[in-house]
Amino acid sequence: MSRIISRRTMIACGITAVAGAAAVRVAGRYGLIPPDSGGLYGIGETLTYASQRLLIGKHALAREFSRGDISNVIPVNGPPPETEAYDRLLVGGFADWRLRVDGMVARPAAFSLAELKKYPAHTQITHQACEEGWSFIAEWTGVRLSYVLDLVQVDPRARYVVFFPFDNFWESIDMIDALHPQTFIAYGLNGRELPPEHGAPVRVRVARQLGYKNVKYLSRVIVTDTLEHFGKGVGGIAAEYGYSWWAGI
Ligand SMILES: Nc1nc2c(c(=O)[nH]1)N[C@H]1C(S)=C(S)[C@@H](COP(=O)(O)O)O[C@H]1N2
Numbered sequence: 001m002s003r004i005i006s007r008r009t010m011i012a013c014g015i016t017a018v019a020g021a022a023a024v025r026v027a028g029r030y031g032l033i034p035p036d037s038g039g040l041y042g043i044g045e046t047l048t049y050a051s052q053r054l055l056i057g058k059h060a061l062a063r064e065f066s067r068g069d070i071s072n073v074i075p076v077n078g079p080p081p082e083t084e085a086y087d088r089l090l091v092g093g094f095a096d097w098r099l100r101v102d103g104m105v106a107r108p109a110a111f112s113l114a115e116l117k118k119y120p121a122h123t124q125i126t127h128q129a130c131e132e133g134w135s136f137i138a139e140w141t142g143v144r145l146s147y148v149l150d151l152v153q154v155d156p157r158a159r160y161v162v163f164f165p166f167d168n169f170w171e172s173i174d175m176i177d178a179l180h181p182q183t184f185i186a187y188g189l190n191g192r193e194l195p196p197e198h199g200a201p202v203r204v205r206v207a208r209q210l211g212y213k214n215v216k217y218l219s220r221v222i223v224t225d226t227l228e229h230f231g232k233g234v235g236g237i238a239a240e241y242g243y244s245w246w247a248g249i
């Protein structure tokens with residue numbers, strides 16, 4: 001075990017030390033080239049992502065807090081979608097809403113909110129930080145994304161999970177985060193139904209990444225082996241605006 005860690009550490013340190021083409025080649029050999037590896041900051045993005053993935057264990061957990069730490073105020077970033085489709089679902093209590101999960105899966109499916117709530121529920125009190133500088137601690141309840149992905153049977157060649165909501169936002173995460181035990185499809189916030197402004201009927205909670213990875217108003221989940229054909233090919237709306245696709249904290 002310690003031999004593996006020291007090897008990983010050596011590789012990671014090598015990657016960060018030897019900047020440029022050689023390090024990127026090493027990252028590539030380990031399948032650790034992020035979708036935003038092109039462009040001005042591409043090498044930096046690759047070095048960060050590859051070294052983080054090699055240094056921090058796959059199953060490292062984000063800190064969990066106690067009820068007393070829950071924030072009194074939860075800011076909102078991204079108001080509820082102003083589309084007719086979303087309004088209709090909201091008025092109907094999301095009874096007609098379905099979460100489509102497809103792409104590189106053996107059994108594409110569409111889950112109702114009631115179905116998601118029947119699956120094993122997990123609760124976690126974690127910190128969510130926005131790239132704009134504010135953050136809060138809240139209690140989230142939902143089903144693990146890994147549970148849903150097991151139901152649809154992900155193709156072993158798949159590398160990313162892409163999230164599409166009702167607004168024009170979108171993001172993706174790698175399989176390590178998709179299968180991480182703290183990655184949730186959340187339908188509850190602080191013991192209540194997830195309110196519209198925080199993403200009703202369900203949102204993504206990725207405890208180890210910044211706020212913008214936590215897609216609200218979820219509508220569709222696509223499993224894929226490449227992000228090239230989604231948007232501008234950089235893996236998410238934040239990366240399209242110059243933020244890092246890998247937003248680990
Ligand atoms: N669909 C959708 N999801 C979204 C956003 C958005 O505008 N639309 N904003 C993101 C950003 S930048 C942050 S910081 C968090 C904010 O979550 P909150 O509004 O629950 O605090 O949601 C993320 N998820």
Ligand SMILES: [Mo]
Pocket residue numbers: 077129130131132211212
């Ligand atoms: Mo954000």
